[in-house]
Amino acid sequence: MKLKPFTGVLFIIAFGLFIASCSDQEQPTQIQSQSQPQSQAEPQPKPEPQQKVASDLLDQIIERNELIVLTTNQPTTYYIDREDKPAGPEFDMAQSFAQSLGVNTRYVEFDSTEAVIAALRKGEGDIAAAGLTITDERGREFDFGPAYMDISEYLVCHRDSGFVSEIDDLRGREIVIPAETSYADTLYKEYPGVDWNPSASLLTPALLEKVRDREIECTVSDSTIFDINRRYYPEISVKFTLHKGSQLAWMYPRDNPRLDTVIHKWFIEYQQSGAYDQDVEKYYGHIEVFDYVDIQKFKRRIKGRLPKYKEWFIQAAEENGIRPGLLAAQSYQESHWNPKAKSPTGVRGIMMLTQPVAKSLGVTSRLDAKQNIFAGAKYHAKMKNMFDEEVTEPDRTWMALAAYNVGRGHFRDAQGLARKLGKSPYHWIDMKEVLPLLAEKEYYKDLRYGYARGNEPVQYVTRIRDYDDILVQHFLSQIPAGEGSE
Numbered sequence: 001m002k003l004k005p006f007t008g009v010l011f012i013i014a015f016g017l018f019i020a021s022c023s024d025q026e027q028p029t030q031i032q033s034q035s036q037p038q039s040q041a042e043p044q045p046k047p048e049p050q051q052k053v054a055s056d057l058l059d060q061i062i063e064r065n066e067l068i069v070l071t072t073n074q075p076t077t078y079y080i081d082r083e084d085k086p087a088g089p090e091f092d093m094a095q096s097f098a099q100s101l102g103v104n105t106r107y108v109e110f111d112s113t114e115a116v117i118a119a120l121r122k123g124e125g126d127i128a129a130a131g132l133t134i135t136d137e138r139g140r141e142f143d144f145g146p147a148y149m150d151i152s153e154y155l156v157c158h159r160d161s162g163f164v165s166e167i168d169d170l171r172g173r174e175i176v177i178p179a180e181t182s183y184a185d186t187l188y189k190e191y192p193g194v195d196w197n198p199s200a201s202l203l204t205p206a207l208l209e210k211v212r213d214r215e216i217e218c219t220v221s222d223s224t225i226f227d228i229n230r231r232y233y234p235e236i237s238v239k240f241t242l243h244k245g246s247q248l249a250w251m252y253p254r255d256n257p258r259l260d261t262v263i264h265k266w267f268i269e270y271q272q273s274g275a276y277d278q279d280v281e282k283y284y285g286h287i288e289v290f291d292y293v294d295i296q297k298f299k300r301r302i303k304g305r306l307p308k309y310k311e312w313f314i315q316a317a318e319e320n321g322i323r324p325g326l327l328a329a330q331s332y333q334e335s336h337w338n339p340k341a342k343s344p345t346g347v348r349g350i351m352m353l354t355q356p357v358a359k360s361l362g363v364t365s366r367l368d369a370k371q372n373i374f375a376g377a378k379y380h381a382k383m384k385n386m387f388d389e390e391v392t393e394p395d396r397t398w399m400a401l402a403a404y405n406v407g408r409g410h411f412r413d414a415q416g417l418a419r420k421l422g423k424s425p426y427h428w429i430d431m432k433e434v435l436p437l438l439a440e441k442e443y444y445k446d447l448r449y450g451y452a453r454g455n456e457p458v459q460y461v462t463r464i465r466d467y468d469d470i471l472v473q474h475f476l477s478q479i480p481a482g483e484g485s486e
Contacts, residue, residue: 057252058259061126067098067105070116070125074205075228076283077131078107090129092279093148093270100266114180114200120251126259128251133182133222143254146267147247148276153186154226155240157218158211164240170194174217176210178203183220186243196220205229211236222246227287231466234295274427281429282394286465298332298467302474305337309350312370314475316377325475327377329467330401333460334376339369351376380404390426398428401464402435402457409449411457414438417447432458 061067071078071090081087086107098105108125110116113132120128120142133151134144155164155175164170171194177183179198187196199207207219208226212233220242221229230236252259270276306328313331317324328337334352335341342348346355349372358366361375383400386408391399403411414435415425423430437443438454 056258057126057256058262061103061259062101065103067094067101067103067127068125069094069105069107070119070128070130071107071109072111072113072116072130072203073109074131074203074225076224077129078109089279089283090131092282094127094129096270096275097263097266100269101262112180112200112203113178117180117251120253123253126252127263131222131225131248132251133246134249135182135185137185138251141254142251143256143260145250145252145260145263147249148267149224149248151222151224151246151248152241153183153243153246154221154223154238155218155242156208156211156221156226156236157239158214159235159237161217161237161239167191167194170240175219176202176207176216177220178207181220182246183242187220190243208233208236222248224284227284231287231295231470234299278427278429285429285432286462286469295466295470297336298470301332301337302471306474309337309369309373310474312373316374319374320377320381322377322380323468323475325471326397326464326468327373327380328475329464329471330380330404331373331376332467333464339372340367349376351379353379383408388426392426395426395428398461398465399431401461402428402431405460406435406438406452406454406457407449410438410452410454411435413444413447413449413452414454417443428461432461 069090073079075088077090078086078088091107094105094107108119110119110130113130116128116130116132117138119125127145128142132138134147138144155170157164157173162169170191173194175187175194175196176199177187177196179200184196184198187194202210204219204221204225207216208221208229210216211219212235218239226236226238250263252263267276309331310324310328313328314324316322317327331337331350335350337350339350340348341350341352343352347353348355349358349366350369351372353361353363353366353372353375355366357379358372358375361378363371363375366372380400383403384396386403387396387399399411406414414431414437417437418425418430418434421434423434425431435454435458438447438452441451444451
C-alpha cells in the first residue's frame with residue numbers, strides 16, 4: 001500500500017524522534033561490586049556529558065570523579081574486616097592515592113588473578129591492585145607502578161611431606177597454582193621438566209588450605225601470603241625457595257604517561273610521610289614470630305579451655321569497650337587460660353594480675369577466674385585511656401597491651417626516650433623499636449624507672465595479635481565499633 005505524501009512525512013518524523021530518544025538513554029554499567037567506607041563511598045552524581053573526549057586514563061578518572069580498582073579478596077590485598085569495613089594493604093594504598101587525586105574509589109572484586117588481568121585488559125577498571133608480581137610478560141602489555149614490596153616465591157607442602165633440596169626433588173610432585181600468576185613464569189623458566197596444574201577458580205590462600213587438608217600435595221605462594229596464612233594452617237611448610245627478589249606493584253594500561261607520573265609522585269610522598277611504614281606494620285608487623293607447637297596447642301585449647309570462660313570474656317570486654325577476642329587472646333598469652341597460673345614475680349590468675357592492681361580493682365581472690373577476667377579487662381581499658389588523643393587505633397590498643405605487660409612507668413619512660421631519639425611516642429611502629437632499649441644501660445641509666453626487659457612487651461603484643469587473628473571466628477558477633485581494628 002502506498003503512503004500519502006503528508007502521512008509519509010509524519011511517519012519519518014515520528015521514527016526519527018523514536019531513534020533519537022533511544023540513543024539518549026544511559027547504558028547500564030557492567031561493574032557492580034562496590035566496597036567503600038560510608039564517608040567516601042557515597043554515590044557521586046554523574047558529570048554532565050562533556051564535549052571534549054578524555055585524552056588519557058587520568059583525565060577519565062578525574063572527569064568521572066572515581067578511581068576504579070580491580071582486586072581480589074584476600075588478607076594481603078582487600079577484605080572486609082571484623083568491623084565490616086574495607087581493609088587490606090591494597091585498599092589502604094588505593095585510598096591514599098585516590099585522596100591525593102581528590103576522587104572517590106570503587107573496588108571490583110574478582111575470584112582470581114586471571115580474572116583481574118582479563119578485566120584490566122577489557123578496560124573495566126583503572127588499576128589492578130591485587131598483589132601482582134612484576135614480570136616481563138605482563139610488562140609487554142601493561143605498565144607497572146613503583147614496586148611496593150619485595151617477596152620470595154615458595155614451594156609449600158604439608159609438613160609431613162618429603163624434603164626438597166634440588167630440582168630433581170620437584171619432579172613428580174603434584175603442584176597446583178593459581179592460573180595466570182607469576183608462579184607459572186617461575187616454574188616454566190627456571191625449573192624445566194617440573195609439571196604443575198593451574199587452578200582458574202582458587203587463589204593462593206585457598207590452595208594453602210587444600211595443602212593443609214592433604215587434598216593437593218603442594219602449591220606455590222609468595223612469602224607475604226605464606227607468612228600470614230601459616231598461622232591459620234600451621235601444618236603447611238616451606239619446602240623450597242623457588243625464586244628470590246620478586247616485586248609487587250600496581251598494574252594499569254600502557255601509554256598513560258600522566259597517570260604513571262602521578263602514581264610515582266604519590267608513592268614517594270606516601271613513603272616519606274611514614275604512611276607506608278605504618279601500613280606495613282598494621283598488616284605485617286605481627287607475623288615474624290611463629291611457633292608451630294604453640295599454635296597447635298593454642299588451637300586445642302580453644303576447644304578444650306575457652307568455652308568455660310568465653311561468656312566472661314564477652315561480658316568483661318563489652319563493659320570496658322574491648323573486643324572479646326582480643327581480651328581472650330591477651331588472657332591466653334598471660335596464662336594459657338589457666339586460672340591458677342603463677343609467675344616467679346608473684347602475678348597470678350587467668351589475667352596474671354599483681355597483688356596491688358588486683359586490690360585496687362576490688363579483687364578478693366586472684367584465683368577466681370571471673371573476678372580476674374573482669375579486673376584484667378578494667379586494667380586493660382585503664383591502660384588505653386592513659387594515652388593522649390594523638391594515639392589512635394590500632395596503635396592505642398597495641399601500646400595499651402605493651403603497658404599492661406611492662407608497666408605504665410616503664411612505658412612512659414619509653415615514650416620519653418622515643419622523643420629524645422626523634423621517634424614518635426604515638427605510633428607502635430616506633431615504640432616497638434624503642435622499648436628494647438630499656439634493657440641497655442646506655443639508655444636506662446637516665447630513665448626514671450630504670451631497667452626493664454623491653455623485648456618482652458614487643459613479643460607480648462606480637463603473639464596476642466597472632467592469637468587474636470585466629471580467635472576472630474569465635475567472637476564474630478561480639479565486636480564493638482571503632483575499637484582496635486587492623
